[in-house]
Amino acid sequence: MSAFETVIGLEIHAELATRSKIYCSCSTAFGAEVNTHTCPICTGMPGVLPVLNKKVVEYAVMAGLAMNCEITEYGKQDRKNYFYPDLPKAYQTSQYDLPICKNGYLEIEADGKVKRIGITRIHIEEDAGKLIHDPYRGQSLIDYNRCGVPLIEIVTEPDMRSPAEAKAFLEKVKSILEYTGVSDCKMQEGSLRCDVNLSVRPMGQKEFGTRTEMKNINSFSAAVRAMENERERQIDLIESGGEVVQATRKWDDVKGESSQMRSKEEAHDYRYFPEPDLVPIVVDKEWVERIRRALPELPDARKARYMSVFGLSAYDAGILTASRKTADYFEQAVQEGASPKAAANRIMVDISALLTEKGLEEIPFAPVYLAKTLALVEAGTVSSTAAKKIIEALFEEVKEPAEIAKEKGLLQVSDESALVPIIQRIIDENPKAVAELQAGKEKAMGFFVGQAMRASKGSANPAVIHKLVREMLKK
Amino acid sequence: MGMMTVKKLSRMLREREVSSVEVTKSYLARIEQRDGVIGSFITVCADEALKAATAADTLLAKGEGGALTGIPVGIKDNICTAGVRTTCASRMLERFLPPYDATVVKRLKDAGAVILGKLNMDEFAMGSSTESSYFKKTKNPYDLSCVPGGSSGGSAACVTAELAPFALGSDTGGSIRQPAAFCGNVGLKPTYGLVSRFGLVAFASSLDQIGSFTHTVEDCALVLNHIAGHDPMDSTSAALDLPDYTGALTGEVKGMRIGVPREYLGEGIQPEIRAAVEDAMKVLERLGAHCEYCSLPLTQYALPAYYLISSAEASSNLARYDGVKYGYRVSEFKGLNDLYEKTRSEGFGAEVKRRIMLGTYALSSGYYDAYYKKAQQVRTLIGQDFGKRFAEFDVLLTPTTPTTAYRFGEKSDPLAMYMGDICTVAVNIAGLPAISIPAGLDRAGKPIGIQLIGDRFAESEILRVAHAYEKETGHDAISPVWREESV
Numbered sequence: 001m002s003a004f005e006t007v008i009g010l011e012i013h014a015e016l017a018t019r020s021k022i023y024c025s026c027s028t029a030f031g032a033e034v035n036t037h038t039c040p041i042c043t044g045m046p047g048v049l050p051v052l053n054k055k056v057v058e059y060a061v062m063a064g065l066a067m068n069c070e071i072t073e074y075g076k077q078d079r080k081n082y083f084y085p086d087l088p089k090a091y092q093t094s095q096y097d098l099p100i101c102k103n104g105y106l107e108i109e110a111d112g113k114v115k116r117i118g119i120t121r122i123h124i125e126e127d128a129g130k131l132i133h134d135p136y137r138g139q140s141l142i143d144y145n146r147c148g149v150p151l152i153e154i155v156t157e158p159d160m161r162s163p164a165e166a167k168a169f170l171e172k173v174k175s176i177l178e179y180t181g182v183s184d185c186k187m188q189e190g191s192l193r194c195d196v197n198l199s200v201r202p203m204g205q206k207e208f209g210t211r212t213e214m215k216n217i218n219s220f221s222a223a224v225r226a227m228e229n230e231r232e233r234q235i236d237l238i239e240s241g242g243e244v245v246q247a248t249r250k251w252d253d254v255k256g257e258s259s260q261m262r263s264k265e266e267a268h269d270y271r272y273f274p275e276p277d278l279v280p281i282v283v284d285k286e287w288v289e290r291i292r293r294a295l296p297e298l299p300d301a302r303k304a305r306y307m308s309v310f311g312l313s314a315y316d317a318g319i320l321t322a323s324r325k326t327a328d329y330f331e332q333a334v335q336e337g338a339s340p341k342a343a344a345n346r347i348m349v350d351i352s353a354l355l356t357e358k359g360l361e362e363i364p365f366a367p368v369y370l371a372k373t374l375a376l377v378e379a380g381t382v383s384s385t386a387a388k389k390i391i392e393a394l395f396e397e398v399k400e401p402a403e404i405a406k407e408k409g410l411l412q413v414s415d416e417s418a419l420v421p422i423i424q425r426i427i428d429e430n431p432k433a434v435a436e437l438q439a440g441k442e443k444a445m446g447f448f449v450g451q452a453m454r455a456s457k458g459s460a461n462p463a464v465i466h467k468l469v470r471e472m473l474k475k
Numbered sequence: 476m477g478m479m480t481v482k483k484l485s486r487m488l489r490e491r492e493v494s495s496v497e498v499t500k501s502y503l504a505r506i507e508q509r510d511g512v513i514g515s516f517i518t519v520c521a522d523e524a525l526k527a528a529t530a531a532d533t534l535l536a537k538g539e540g541g542a543l544t545g546i547p548v549g550i551k552d553n554i555c556t557a558g559v560r561t562t563c564a565s566r567m568l569e570r571f572l573p574p575y576d577a578t579v580v581k582r583l584k585d586a587g588a589v590i591l592g593k594l595n596m597d598e599f600a601m602g603s604s605t606e607s608s609y610f611k612k613t614k615n616p617y618d619l620s621c622v623p624g625g626s627s628g629g630s631a632a633c634v635t636a637e638l639a640p641f642a643l644g645s646d647t648g649g650s651i652r653q654p655a656a657f658c659g660n661v662g663l664k665p666t667y668g669l670v671s672r673f674g675l676v677a678f679a680s681s682l683d684q685i686g687s688f689t690h691t692v693e694d695c696a697l698v699l700n701h702i703a704g705h706d707p708m709d710s711t712s713a714a715l716d717l718p719d720y721t722g723a724l725t726g727e728v729k730g731m732r733i734g735v736p737r738e739y740l741g742e743g744i745q746p747e748i749r750a751a752v753e754d755a756m757k758v759l760e761r762l763g764a765h766c767e768y769c770s771l772p773l774t775q776y777a778l779p780a781y782y783l784i785s786s787a788e789a790s791s792n793l794a795r796y797d798g799v800k801y802g803y804r805v806s807e808f809k810g811l812n813d814l815y816e817k818t819r820s821e822g823f824g825a826e827v828k829r830r831i832m833l834g835t836y837a838l839s840s841g842y843y844d845a846y847y848k849k850a851q852q853v854r855t856l857i858g859q860d861f862g863k864r865f866a867e868f869d870v871l872l873t874p875t876t877p878t879t880a881y882r883f884g885e886k887s888d889p890l891a892m893y894m895g896d897i898c899t900v901a902v903n904i905a906g907l908p909a910i911s912i913p914a915g916l917d918r919a920g921k922p923i924g925i926q927l928i929g930d931r932f933a934e935s936e937i938l939r940v941a942h943a944y945e946k947e948t949g950h951d952a953i954s955p956v957w958r959e960e961s962v
Contacts, residue, residue: 040575044795046568046676047555047577049709081791081838083815090794142799271838273847276681276788279710 004200004238006231007208008160012173013151014183015127015191016059022126022150023050023093030189034132034143042148044088049277052077056150057100057281059182060124061291063152064101066176066298067119071288075100075281077124080270085142086129094153096272099123100281106176107300108168109318117169118157127151146190152182158197158208163227170194170220171322175299179324187219196227199244200234209234210244214258216251226251230258302327310340319348329367336371339378346370350391365398373401380461386410412461416468419452419460423468426451438473445469478954481546481640481694488535488545495528495535495545499589502547506591506638514613515623515633517552519592520559527589534587542697544587549639551630552593553600554685555674556580559590563676564608565598567796567803567822577674578706579643579685586701591639595629598824599793600650600678602626603895604886607826612883615657617921617955621880624654627688631658634688635955641698642688647678648781649875649899651686652911656875656924659913659953661689661941663699666932667906668713671706677792679785680711682903691951692912692942696720699934715932723935724942729763731940734868738774739898748874751914751923755872758947759940769868773860776853777901782893783837783850784904789827790834796822829889858905865930870940874898875911875924898926908934912941913950922953 021028024041041048064071078096104119127149132141154173160166174192177183185192199211214230217223229251234244246264297305299321306317306327321327326347333343347370351363373390376382382390382405393404405411413419426448427434437444445466452465487493503521510516524547531545550556553563555573557580562568576584583590597607605613605628613628615621616636623632627644631654634642644651646664655662663686670685677683687698700721705714735756740749756766798804798818805817823831837846864871875898886892902909908931911924929937945951 040573043800045573045575045801046561046563046571046795047553047573047674048575049673049711051708051710079791081794083794083797085797085799085811088795088800090797091791269840271791271835271840271843273787273791273838273843276679277677277710 003203004231004235005203005205006162006227007158007199007201007211008163008166008227009158009197009211010154010156010160010166010169011195011197012154012170013193014063014154014173014177014185016056016150016152017181017183018053018055018059018150020053021148022053022056022124023148026148028149030186030191032145034141034145037145038147043144044090050093050275052278052281053150056124057283058291059150060100060122060152061283061288062180062295063154063177063182064104064122065288065292065295066180066182067101067104067106067122067154067173069101069104069119069122071283072098072100072102072281073283073285074098075283077275077278077281078272079275080272082268082270084128085140086131086147088129088144088147092126092128093275093278094125095123100283106169106172108165108172110162110165110168115159115165117159117165120155120157122152122154125151125153158199158211163224163231166196166227167220167224170223172299174220175322175324179296179298181296190218193217194223196223196230198227198230198234200231200238210246212244212246213248214251215248215261218253222251222253225253225256226258229256233258296324299324299327306340310334310344312340312344316344316348320344329363332367333370333374336368338371338374342374342377343370346374346387346391350388354392354395365394369394369398369401376401376405380412380463381405382410382412383458386412409457409459411459413456413459413464416464419456419464419468420472422452422455422460423448423465423472426455427469427472434473437469478637478690478952479640480690481543481697482691484546484640485542485544488531489540491535495531495589496525498545499524499528499547499591502591502639509636510633510638512614512619513616513632513636513638514611515594515629515636515638516549516592517562517564517595517608517610517629518560520590523559524589524591527584527587531587531589540587542586543583543701545589546587546641547589547591547639548583549591549594549630549633549642550580551596551627551642551644553596553645553676553678554580554643555676556590556593559593561593561676562610563599564596564610565823565827566609568676569609569803571802573674575674578671578708579702580674582702583643594627594633594642594644596644597626597628597650598827599676599789600626600645600647600683601789601826601830603649603653603892604881604883605629605654606883607824609824615880615921617659617916618880618919620882621921622657622883624657624876624880626650626654627662628654630688631655631660631662634658634660634690640690641694643685643702644688645675645678645683645685646899646903647682647684647785648903649896651688652875652899652909652924652926653895655688655911656926657880657922659916659922659924659955661692661695661910661912661945661951662924663687663695663910663934664902664908665699665703665934666713666908667903668711669703669908669932669934671704671709671712673706673708677788679788680792681788682781682785684903692910692938692945693721693724695910696724696938696942699938703934713932718935720935720938723939725939726943726946728759728940728943731764731870731936732868733759733764733766733940734769734864734871735766736771736774736864736871736873737768738771739873743877743894743897744874745878745917747917748877748879748923752872752874752925755914755925755944758944759872762943762947764940766872767868769864769871771860771864771901773853773857774901777857777904778893778897780850780853780857781896781900781904782833783846784854786830786834787837787847787850788834790831790838793823793827793831798822826889854904857901861901861905861907861928861930869929869933869936871928873926873928875926879917879919879921879923902928907931908937910937910941912945913953915948915950916953
């Protein structure tokens with residue numbers, strides 16, 4: 001196994017966050033009733049013509065700039081011809097030899113090292129519809145809502161050497177697309193999809209091995225499973241004296257295995273040619289510069305800032321900045337007065353634990369509530385444990401943290417007059433512990449704090465108990 | 476009513492000498508009477524037409540409306556009309572009802588024109604004789620044994636047979652000019668991008684252009700005023716300030732420079748047609764223009780380049796007719812590929828299949844560079860060839876066709892048929908405007924057409940020259956002799 005090196009390249013399709021489709025004014029909203037977001041243009045009726053949505057070009061340029069690409073000044077669109085029922089024109093309008101962006105790269109961190117992954121190109125194209133198979137009636141129905149939804153396809157160089165690197169790259173792409181607002185990146189809605197090109201070669205060999213292309217990958221974790229499975233399949237084949245066949249394969253994530261869709265010989269001849277219904281895409285340099293200036297702070301820059309300005313560790317800064325929403329949340333909490341480290345810990349530990357399914361973006365209360373909760377801890381009004389309970393309560397209902405603390409009896413009693421009688425009673429009832437403490441056995445202090453906490457039902461401030469015990473025993 | 480021009484009809488309507496309903500009824504009656512023989516209409520929409528005529532009369536009665544208000548028109552059946560079937564003369568779209576109007580149709584409707592019906596053509600506009608229509612043959616009104624030309628044969632024949640005062644057609648390689656020449660009327664193919672293609676069922680997107688058939692050059696200018704102009708629905712439509720084209724019709728051509736490319740007068744051109752061009756040179760000289768022979772050396776490459784590019788685009792444009800969503804679908808099939816194969820085998824005619832195969836081949840990997848790409852390179856050079864000539868000349872004069880109308884079945888060899896486009900295709904390749912105007916009859920009594928080609932968006936120049944020639948010769952007044960027993 002270690003005698004082989006894995007070589008991975010990715011093709012990532014991201015649905016753009018435009019409100020209307022790429023060549024008509026139909027809505028791109030997800031989840032509408034079938035065939036309601038359609039018109040004669042996106043369903044390819046005779047005689048209709050496409051008109052390019054300028055926002056699509058703008059988003060592609062944004063993605064390109066964020067991924068260090070060159071922007072093509074004179075581009076064009078091409079027809080990719082093939083028959084399939086979800087493609088009503090029987091060609092997909094895409095870009096062949098003059099994509100909007102080319103020659104970019106992104107840096108990923110893998111095994112503690114920074115590695116640069118080359119991006120060959122980013123081009124724009126239209127999505128196809130969706131086939132709905134009805135096994136009960138033995139029919140296939142077609143939903144054309146997705147037809148003409150704009151996509152960018154990001155094609156990488158074969159620069160990744162492990163599924164872990166590929167996953168790190170996918171996460172970086174997702175994060176950048178989110179930061180720039182180019183895509184929502186909702187995998188479950190299919191707005192981010194990827195195909196994996198993978199080959200293996202003996203360690204030290206210069207030439208690439210024969211590669212396969214894996215389709216039908218629906219999540220990053222599925223991508224990792226598919227890559228691991230394919231790597232092993234190829235190595236097994238080679239080690240048992242066989243050969244890898246260049247082919248397109250289909251991943252079945254439930255079965256955890258892939259099957260061949262079509263061989264190299266069966267590959268489509270797409271007969272690409274320039275789309276005559278559309279004019280060349282001429283990108284104005286000034287416009288590109290305006291887009292560049294308007295780009296938000298990207299994840300890498302933000303991470304570096306969190307480390308230098310807030311003193312966070314690389315790990316913490318990395319997690320907080322992976323999603324723009326989380327990072328924005330964190331920063332707002334800090335702006336509301338929370339200490340960066342405390343806010344970071346609460347977001348990554350307590351809040352993240354409560355959000356296992358939804359992801360960090362879905363925090364149901366505003367950052368100011370987190371800041372107020374942390375302020376209560378800082379002031380000694382509630383304990384650190386109580387803060388966790390307040391956060392849990394905020395998930396149920398959003399209201400003032402101080403109010404929650406009061407209602408739930410989480411307030412720490414720092415009022416000495418309230419604690420004096422309690423402590424006096426403990427002193428009176430436990431002469432042995434008093435003697436130990438007076439003999440200098442500091443462990444005995446734990447006994448007093450524990451008793452006082454129990455008697456106050458956890459609401460006493462431990463520091464205040466400490467102080468009172470010492471004072472009262474001196475008398 | 477005799478030969479009725481749009482201009483004359485328009486005056487009569489506005490002066491309330493006739494109503495649009497009367498005019499429309501009279502054309503519908505003539506269609507009823509003559510079109511059984513001519514065969515120019517695939518669909519006649521009498522009810523819709525009378526409704527539109529009534530609406531036009533209301534406007535006219537108030538003294539409102541424009542030059543086309545209340546004027547009947549015929550539309551080639553590859554231009555979409557909302558709710559009226561648009562067949563492209565193909566079995567594939569025999570029952571296709573578009574839910575939208577083509578932009579030109581919308582413009583005509585907005586101008587108050589009355590659509591009489593949809594006109595016969597070669598299937599998907601592929602052909603030069605209208606013989607490839609799935610529905611019927613259209614006859615040449617000058618000689619019923621001859622073809623009307625094509626692909627807009629129905630449009631040309633219907634105007635000549637007085638079944639509509641004007642008609643719209645489409646021209647991808649000569650499909651307006653050649654039938655206009657065969658049927659003896661005025662056919663204009665505007666500059667690529669002048670008239671919106673939205674709603675024109677695509678044959679070859681980079682070549683297709685909608686234009687008109689009229690009795691006179693004046694009518695041609697009038698109609699162009701209404702159909703030209705930018706359309707945000709068509710990315711290839713030009714955003715320009717357009718002139719009033721009738722303003723160019725001054726009769727004045729003094730000092731204009733007219734070039735006659737020798738390559739268009741070579742072998743294969745019927746001597747009477749060559750003589751008509753030479754005669755036109757004399758007429759224009761007499762009017763004060765300077766006519767001079769010139770050369771377009773790449774002319775011979777236009778035809779192969781045209782057939783490669785147009786077929787390549789067609790193979791992609793016609794792929795959507797797959798039996799899945801609309802149009803013809805076989806009733807019995809086993810699986811998806813069988814559905815595709817049978818539907819397309821039965822739904823398309825022979826010529827369409829020939830072009831799809833030719834175009835698919837030209838785009839295939841391994842052949843693309845030798846065919847499609849090479850043809851595009853030739854296209855660029857042909858454009859430059861014309862560009863040089865338009866530095867020296869205002870307008871070029873050529874024959875429209877190598878021969879006058881031929882008999883049905885005479886061009887059964889596809890290549891012989893393709894050769895008939897030799898005078899017209901280069902204009903489409905270069906995206907230029909060109910007009911065919913009547914230049915008298917040959918010895919057999921069949922019309923001869925001559926072609927005037929202009930620089931891009933120089934419609935005014937070719938209309939000016941065409942109009943001056945027409946006024947000087949009176950060729951527009953020639954019409955077929957109607958023998959009642961033959962119609």
